[in-house]
Amino acid sequence: MNIIVLVKSVIDVELNIRVKDGEVVKDGLNYILSKWDENALEAALQLKEAGDGEVTAVTVGPDRAGEALRKALAMGADKGVHVNDPAAAGSDAFGIAKILAKVIQRNAFDLVIAGRQSQDTDLGATGPVLAELLGVPLAVNVIEIDPKPAGGKLNIKRKGDVGVELIEIALPALLTANDSLNEPRLASLRGIMAARKKPMDILTLSDLGIDPETVGAAGSGIEIVEFQPPPQRAAGQKFEGEPEEIARQVVELLANEAKIFA
């Protein structure tokens, strides 16, 4: 099975994200592989280990995205593709999906797996748009994959709003991964050593035959006008005294202030 995994380098959101003049202050920030992408990669690696095939990790982004890609290779992806072109910066989900579609369509593939959203923008759109561009069926928020495809179909479970859907999806297809899909492995020493020798294609937009005007900030239908820092969480309230008294106070506050019974 030929599996493509989409990966993205994102700001480590464990850090304090500071905003100054409507821009995120980059100083002191670290970048990591987006966590749902790790689930996507883990799923791909498990599928490969259950049968056979090849896992290709693809990313679009600046130089630092290469580190995320290297991490994916260290975790076990067989090869990497890095679209590194300044003209791609500022793309919206549609722009990124267009670039990814061009990369993916260069070769035959059976399955594309993405994170259900990226950890920084939380948009969750790239996967679905890409499925549309590739013209393949889509299942988002996947929580379980039966590693044995049968009759060109894959049995999966996805988490819906109110329940779990059991789906048979025809390959080739695109899935996006929920974080309960699996427990991603750590890059082992063996993996890190091996990753150094794995092939990594670095491509520009012109290599892919993409008109720079159609992607990046130039081709984007949306513009981020300003970043605002998240609101400070208000301090919690501590109750003291007899349990009955505390319970009475809490119920009162829940009813009158939080209005949860309204």
Added chain:
Amino acid sequence: MELNGILMTFTLTAALAVFSYSIGTKLRLFRRMAPENRFDQPLRRLGLLFRIGLGQSKLVGRERERSSGAMHFFIFWGFMVLGLREVIMIGEAYSPGFQEMLPLLGSDSIFGFLYTFVYNTTEVVVFCMVLIALYRRLVIQPARLDLNIEGLVILGLIMGVVVSDLFYDAARFNLINAFGHNEIHFLDNPVYGTEMTWAPFASLLASGIVGWGETLNAGFFHLGYWTHIGVILVFLNLLPITKHAHVITALPNVLFGSLDYPHAPADLLDLENEEAWEKGALGVERIEQLTWKQGLDLYTCTECGRCYDICPTYVTKKPLTLKWFNDSLRDHLEEQSAEIRATGKSDGKRALVGDVIQYDSLWACTTCRACEEVCPVSIEHVPRIIAMRQAQVLMSEKYPKELNATFRGLEQNANPWNIGYDKRADWTGGLDFPVPILTEPPAGDFDVLMWVGCMGSFDKRSQKIALATATLLHKAGVRFAILGNAEKCTGDLARRSGNEMLYQTLARENVDTLNRLKVLQVVTQCPHCLNAMKNEYPQLEGRYEVFHHSTFIAKLVDEGRLTLKPSLEGSVTFHDPCYLGRYNDEYDAPRSLLAASAKEEPVEMARSRKESFCCGAGGGRMWMEETIGTRVNEERVRQAAETGAKTIATACPFCMTMIEDGINQSGRQDEMQVKDVAELVLESLA
């Protein structure tokens, strides 16, 4: 009445040939195992030999084991004394009066007579000790000993050695005195008298058997002699092939013991060596990858079980019984010996972890070193466990998966919880004075760097220790700074859990930072940080004077820079953190602080100081689930409760967490509390 020299030559040659073959086999095996230089610093090594070997310090030095230790002391010294006796006895077979040829041991010197008295008395003492040993094994049956035939046979042989010599001497004396065999050699001096007067026990026995007549006495003379020689030679040849090789290997094992304190740090693996990881040569995943000294360790263990009943995993019923751990490895090494000697490799049919020893055994160890502290023959248990964990993590990727989240946190944000690294100095918000953050090499503005550690930086409870320590330093007028966000986990937990790659990454980054900032002195309230920085960073060219906060604060109190007035009410006991006590030999400073802060005289737990009982967090265990047996921390709290103490004082944030959890889990939260010594000192400032 002659002894047969030809028979002696034959017997001796055969026995020594077999013995040399056995020993040679072992030496050839050790040569195929991993190399290690244990021939350095001969004077310090002789110090080990005298203290631990000849002085038997681990046997008689321990209060809990003093009686059995004394028994062993006498048997050991019995062997030393009787060694010379064997030379004399064998010589007599060739040349009656051989003893006269030996310097100082002939009739013309008092020493020969004194030696007679000593060996004769020793034989009786050894006889009595063997009886005690038999009584312990057969009647008392201490938990740490297992009854086996081999042990009884060895004791029987020892008894045979001394009894046969007593009969030989007794019969000899009778043949000379009563039956006129003056051709038999004996010591005789006009001033000192004859040998008989110096051998009270043999003479006593002689008077008992003199009435049996000349023939029987002549029989005992020969029988006693040849039985003695035979038993000695059988004993000699049984040793290398049984579990009692320690009679031969213990002294070398002590001599080649680790000189590093507390034991040699884990190997600084060359992780960039591609050949090494392709060959599976990182850490130990095959028995021959142990060093020759670790091989010697395996053969030296005599299953006395001291390691076993001191181990926190034994007390809490986990599948790490150290003497069987050693035993399984030794049996495996023995089984693979021929293969290793021939090809340099074991056959690999049985996996070292999984088949030879259990996976759960390897991961149960808290690296507390209690086993090494009590081992009478200097067996280094912990380094080989770490080496085996290294192979498990680096090569096989088999380890408790709970560690993944911890490793990820260390990788991304240099702390086990993966909290943003930029929040590391947030705890200083709880201080009412500013703490400088060191970013440039100090220009004489700072005396010491306060190393906060992950617990002090991020853990709510441990932050109070950091706050107390910082406040004390401030009040004493110490000029100190912190690294702030540039500080990273020292890597201790990664190294103990076998993740050498992660350890080296973190440690190298810290060493780079500290060296760039020209840090010379460090004070830390975490014994794990202390141990890593003091004992392991030198491997990476990080050399600093590192103090535990208890040591540092005690010094400030001694210098009068902090004045204390006892304020703590109720009884208090001190829990020794393993990495402070056994790893870094600091037992007194925290106790002195405790004594100065508490109104009552602190009480000691049954397991304290060198034999302190681990809280259960060491060796990365803090980050693994404890699903087998009972909980180590609850056991420790139970031990503390036995003293009646209301406060458990400790000096390690990990111990603090474990003990606090133990108090809560056992429902003692209304009766007991746990405090760091720094907190107690702060509360008692005059």
